[in-house]
Amino acid sequence: MPLPRPRTHPLLRNRSFRLLFLGRTLSLAGDAVIPAALALAVLRATGSTSALALVLGCAMGPRLLLLPLGGVVADRFDARTVALLTDLVRAATQLFVGVELLGGEPRLWHIAAAEAIGGAASAFAMPTLPRLLTATVAEKDRHGANSLIGVVRSGTALAGPALAGLLIATAGPGWAFVVDAASFTVSACLLAAVRVTYATPAGPRHSLAKDLVEGWQEVRRRDWYWTSLVAHAAWNGAAAVLMTLGPALAVTELGGEEVWIGILQAGAVGLLLGSLLAGRARPRRPILTANLGLATYALPLALLAAEAPAPAVIAAYGLALAGLGFLSPVWETSVQAAIPAAVLARVTSYDWLLSMAAMPLGYVLAPLMAGAWGTGPPLWIAAAVVAAACAGTAAVPGVRRFALPGATPRPLTRGATPVPPP
Structure with a gap:
């Protein structure tokens, strides 16, 4: 008697969303592994909590400073291309850190500089996901798509630190970052095959300041x-x-x-x-x-x-x-x-x-x-x-x-009908 075929989530039958979903899963897994792997690797290499604070600060600072600019870039240009390039940049930075650790004499400023570049790339990557999702999934299916990605985000947050610890314990800190670099590389390859339905927004180009405002x-x-x-x-x-x-x-x-x-x-x-x-x-x-x-x-x-x-x-x-x-x-x-x-x-x-x-x-x-x-x-x-x-x-x-299109919430007060905001 043949075994029943495993059921596939209906949204994953959409080729573009499936590729986006797999790519973002790998990217989120990479993001979840980095903090734990970085903490263990830096402490093992230097034994200094101050050194760890410096490296983590270098990763967080550029991300915070550049997030608004990342939003402008994702709106001005093709979000898929932006996401793909940022995955490649993060792959390069994590590979550099891995090679530095595998060399046996890691230099702290090298690691800090690489993580600063990776943090900057994250600032440009993070705003791309909503545009990519709206360009690959019909409006009626977006709640389900966001839920799937939310489950993956939660799962990677749960498994990321454990995976980092396992890689460092079995293969060493350097190889943990090499594997992380590979995850970003594969994610970029998957994004390259995604077909999006939007075009770069038309209309007059404004200054950076006006776009931010x-x-x-x-x-x-x-x-x-x-x-x-x-x-x-x-x-x-x-x-x-x-x-x-x-x-x-x-x-x-x-x-x-x-x-x-x-x-x-x-x-x-x-x-x-x-x-x-x-x-x-x-x-x-x-x-x-x-x-x-x-x-x-x-x-x-x-x-x-x-x-x-x-x-x-x-x-x-x-x-x-x-x-x-x-x-x-x-x-x-x-x-x-x-x-x-x-x-x-x-x-x-x-x-x-x-x-x-x-x-x-x-x-x-x-x-x-x-x-x-x-x-x-x-x-x-x-x-x-x-x-x-x-x-x-x-x-x-x-x-x-606030109500989503198609929802029919009960009136808040007699005679008042809630409507979606603009």
């Missing part, structure tokens, strides 16, 4: 968008506080290193489950629902501040990361439906910029506040900020009224 104006004119960005920035800042103070509290107050590992594992599982849930759910008010889900991040912060038992903190962190996993596909589908394609990459770049910029602030403030007042106050403050910012978006009319 135009993108920011598109953000400001939608109250549901910019208020949600404030909430997302607050979430990332609060996450940085937890990531800074949580490990020490887990080790000293909750039972040891295995508790912190358990917290991280619960978060990774929650992230994956939230992404899977987003693929099935069709909330009537997607922005409101997703932002309220983000507000649950206040729970693990408050429980850590209250020195609650480890199982409670672990469960709360899993729930909070499920909220993040649910938000990502829902948010991306909503943005792709509401933002004009000609400015989509620029608008997305501001989203990434505000979200990522809040994290260094949290990393800086958390130890300063803990040194002055103890660990409790910064955790309580972070919990209050993230709860107020995320749940507070419910007071914004555009957030409450």
